[in-house]
Amino acid sequence: MERNKKCWCGSGKKYKYCHLTIEEKIESHRRKGEIVPSRQMLKTEEQIKKIKESAALNNAVLDEISSKIAVGMNTGEIDRIVYDFTTKRGGIPATLNYEGFPKSVCTSINNEVCHGIPDDSVILQEGDIINVDVSTILNGYFSDASRMFMIGNASERAKKLVRVTEECVKLGLEAAKPWGHLGDIAHAINTHARKNGYSVVEEIGGHGVGLEFHEEPFVSYVTEKGSEMLLVPGMMFTIEPMINEGSPEFYTDEENGWTIYTIDGGLSAQIEYMVLVKEDGIEVISK
Numbered sequence: 107m108e109r110n111k112k113c114w115c116g117s118g119k120k121y122k123y124c125h126l127t128i129e130e131k132i133e134s135h136r137r138k139g140e141i142v143p144s145r146q147m148l149k150t151e152e153q154i155k156k157i158k159e160s161a162a163l164n165n166a167v168l169d170e171i172s173s174k175i176a177v178g179m180n181t182g183e184i185d186r187i188v189y190d191f192t193t194k195r196g197g198i199p200a201t202l203n204y205e206g207f208p209k210s211v212c213t214s215i216n217n218e219v220c221h222g223i224p225d226d227s228v229i230l231q232e233g234d235i236i237n238v239d240v241s242t243i244l245n246g247y248f249s250d251a252s253r254m255f256m257i258g259n260a261s262e263r264a265k266k267l268v269r270v271t272e273e274c275v276k277l278g279l280e281a282a283k284p285w286g287h288l289g290d291i292a293h294a295i296n297t298h299a300r301k302n303g304y305s306v307v308e309e310i311g312g313h314g315v316g317l318e319f320h321e322e323p324f325v326s327y328v329t330e331k332g333s334e335m336l337l338v339p340g341m342m343f344t345i346e347p348m349i350n351e352g353s354p355e356f357y358t359d360e361e362n363g364w365t366i367y368t369i370d371g372g373l374s375a376q377i378e379y380m381v382l383v384k385e386d387g388i389e390v391i392s393k
Contacts, residue, residue, distance in 0.1 A: 148340030182226035200241035289333030346378035
């Protein structure tokens with residue numbers, strides 16, 4: 107666009123003082139044959155502000171769960187806490203009725219990789235590990251994050267898996283740099299998981315988020331360093347690898363059509379951060 111016109115992002119600044127330099131740099135990478143984000147994938151200052159408000163509520167929901175989750179609690183109770191806490195503060199649980207998903211949160215236990223459906227009949231037992239995945243809509247803006255919880259005294263086997271999953275996410279975060287690539291994140295995560303004898307689920311990954319629940323890009327955790335999409339300031343996406351004890355293969359529950367299990371019955375763990383690419387680094391928005 108014309109240099110002296112107001113920038114497309116709505117900042118009120120002239121294009122030459124706002125997105126011109128970034129878009130020239132994107133174009134130089136595109137000419138090298140690299141995958142680059144579309145303009146629509148770059149969040150504006152106003153959008154980032156609103157998304158951060160949604161993320162603050164999402165974090166508060168996870169904090170509430172953290173303070174209450176315990177042996178003997180049923181996962182239906184977790185769902186009610188999420189719904190009540192979110193709606194009382196003006197938000198909407200993003201998973202509720204999303205493509206038919208029946209609950210306000212995903213609760214995935216032990217060998218459930220993701221999309222576990224809360225139910226009053228599912229009681230948390232001593233030694234369980236559970237991923238609680240919370241997603242929030244606030245004033246039309248989306249946020250998403252998940253945490254792992256060890257219920258009571260978990261086995262050494264379970265503790266190691268959760269610890270390594272935490273390390274994978276942190277290493278992925280360290281590898282994420284503006285003008286780097288999504289593959290840099292994947293390489294750091296996959297290398298550390300494999301070094302510890304684990305595998306990374308290949309077909310399910312992270313995603314863009316903010317204006318919609320799931321946006322481009324798809325974020326793989328098994329691709330090579332230097333590959334995949336260029337990381338450009340304004341991009342927002344999740345880092346959420348699913349780390350399996352054994353095989354990375356899985357199957358979907360035929361009855362509910364949602365819950366995904368490890369093919370070999372091994373444990374699975376997942377931790378999800380929602381991040382923003384900035385000119386000077388990466389900011390964690392929700393975790």
